[in-house]
Amino acid sequence: MKLAPKTADRRIPYGLHCTWWDSIDKVGSRDGLPVCPHCRNVLLEVDSLEQWLASARRYEADGHPGYVAFLEWQRGRCFPNFDAAKAAYAAATGITIP
Numbered sequence: 001m002k003l004a005p006k007t008a009d010r011r012i013p014y015g016l017h018c019t020w021w022d023s024i025d026k027v028g029s030r031d032g033l034p035v036c037p038h039c040r041n042v043l044l045e046v047d048s049l050e051q052w053l054a055s056a057r058r059y060e061a062d063g064h065p066g067y068v069a070f071l072e073w074q075r076g077r078c079f080p081n082f083d084a085a086k087a088a089y090a091a092a093t094g095i096t097i098p
């Protein structure tokens with residue numbers, strides 16, 4: 001019997017209580033549950049990077065200039081909220097997100 005080919009898990013997990021997001025292989029674990037690898041808080045997920053970025057592009061087009069680049073910069077970084085992420089982004093890049 002031949003095993004079915006392994007398919008890549010394309011889900012994108014993101015923090016419910018923090019700004020972290022990344023590929024599914026980067027999640028941490030707490031009591032057997034997937035969590036943010038930095039702050040160990042709970043995660044939600046979307047099906048794919050394409051879906052994740054499409055949502056970000058819609059949000060940017062809806063009057064939030066610079067949001068996609070800001071979101072991409074945040075990948076793998078954990079901040080407790082978006083204000084903290086925006087401040088760190090401004091310090092790192094000189095770009096202010098309204």
Ligand SMILES: [Zn+2]
Pocket residue numbers: 015017018019020036037038039040041078079
């Ligand atoms: Zn976190």
